[in-house]
Amino acid sequence: MLNNLPDGCVDLVVSSPPYNLGKEYESRQALEIYLEEQTTILRECSRVLKNTGSLFWQVGAFSDKGMLIPLDIRFFPILESCGLIPRNRIIWARQHGLHAQKKFSCRHETILWFTKSDTYKFNLDAVRVPQKYQNKKHYRGSRKGELSCNPDGKNPGDIWLFRNVKHNHEEQTIHPCQFPEDLIARIVLCTTQAGDIVLDPYMGSGTVAVVAQDYARYYIGSEIEPKYYQVSLRRLNRQPDENGYFPNLKTLRDYVDQTGQPIEKFRFDLQIGNKASERSQAKIYPEEYHLQAMEERLSYEEAAFGANLRNEKIPLDPKVNGNGKKSQSPDTTVEQIELRLWE
Numbered sequence: 001m002l003n004n005l006p007d008g009c010v011d012l013v014v015s016s017p018p019y020n021l022g023k024e025y026e027s028r029q030a031l032e033i034y035l036e037e038q039t040t041i042l043r044e045c046s047r048v049l050k051n052t053g054s055l056f057w058q059v060g061a062f063s064d065k066g067m068l069i070p071l072d073i074r075f076f077p078i079l080e081s082c083g084l085i086p087r088n089r090i091i092w093a094r095q096h097g098l099h100a101q102k103k104f105s106c107r108h109e110t111i112l113w114f115t116k117s118d119t120y121k122f123n124l125d126a127v128r129v130p131q132k133y134q135n136k137k138h139y140r141g142s143r144k145g146e147l148s149c150n151p152d153g154k155n156p157g158d159i160w161l162f163r164n165v166k167h168n169h170e171e172q173t174i175h176p177c178q179f180p181e182d183l184i185a186r187i188v189l190c191t192t193q194a195g196d197i198v199l200d201p202y203m204g205s206g207t208v209a210v211v212a213q214d215y216a217r218y219y220i221g222s223e224i225e226p227k228y229y230q231v232s233l234r235r236l237n238r239q240p241d242e243n244g245y246f247p248n249l250k251t252l253r254d255y256v257d258q259t260g261q262p263i264e265k266f267r268f269d270l271q272i273g274n275k276a277s278e279r280s281q282a283k284i285y286p287e288e289y290h291l292q293a294m295e296e297r298l299s300y301e302e303a304a305f306g307a308n309l310r311n312e313k314i315p316l317d318p319k320v321n322g323n324g325k326k327s328q329s330p331d332t333t334v335e336q337i338e339l340r341l342w343e
């Protein structure tokens, strides 16, 4: 597919490649063969990218019998050898995941952002997020009384916390490792404009194409597994199939919201109960909510660890009950411990 595209025809490449390692060869050799194949693909991606274009390559850490192979470290020089220029190494952090026993549990993946030249598109205003202290004002100097931060919001930074498309996520299809649509929307909105062309050489369930369609961008993609290719066509088509099925709950909910039809008339592929739940019943939180929750949690864990080291009373986690209800007044709060550390 890539070989058939002309030079410089695409505005954005965004993808997550498969890690089909360690199947037929010894893992180390498999890794080198895999990286060679990826080099060929990335050279082609770079060739088809416009001079103003960007490439986002999302990879995790590959584990070989507990030994870590951080793939982005291996991909970095490959991307540089394609003549691309690095812009960000985005950390996609997770609050949940497998619990390791003999090392720290893995809680992040990375997204490498490279551009073809220095004249790349980057529309920060399209992806700003709320400031932490939106109403904070200058308290002295010539700008006294004026807002001290941009009221349109702040740069989202390079730590992203979009929820993984697993357990009860409304976008979940039969594909095991989908991109969340909002994560792709952030990339598409800041690096392209309407009418631009987005390419995903490993489309999976078609998330990149769905988001491109949402924001009036054109898309090109390929997927080797027919069952996933069918899922992307159904997501893009946004209509029920001949049996009244949708590829995921989100496509189903969008359809009933738009047509006003009763939700019980339809089903989605992974549906368990008799009736799909309405969107109005769903708890959907923005990325900022998860980021703040993670910051709070990490800050609590740090304070508890510090208190333990110093034989101090361990602060009580305000959410210790796990049900969102505040616990009874703790003896030492996280804030008090933080304050003492600062002092």
Ligand SMILES: C[S@@+](CC[C@H](N)C(=O)[O-])C[C@H]1O[C@@H](n2cnc3c(N)ncnc32)[C@H](O)[C@@H]1O
Binding pocket: 015, 016, 017, 018, 175, 177, 178, 179, 180, 201, 202, 203, 204, 205, 206, 207, 208, 222, 223, 224, 225, 228
């Ligand atoms: C990590 S998944 C991508 C998931 C996708 N980002 C999504 O949101 O659903 C990688 C996909 O690449 C596909 N794939 C593997 N080798 C391929 C090839 N040579 N050409 C096209 N697709 C391929 C796999 O079947 C898999 O669905």
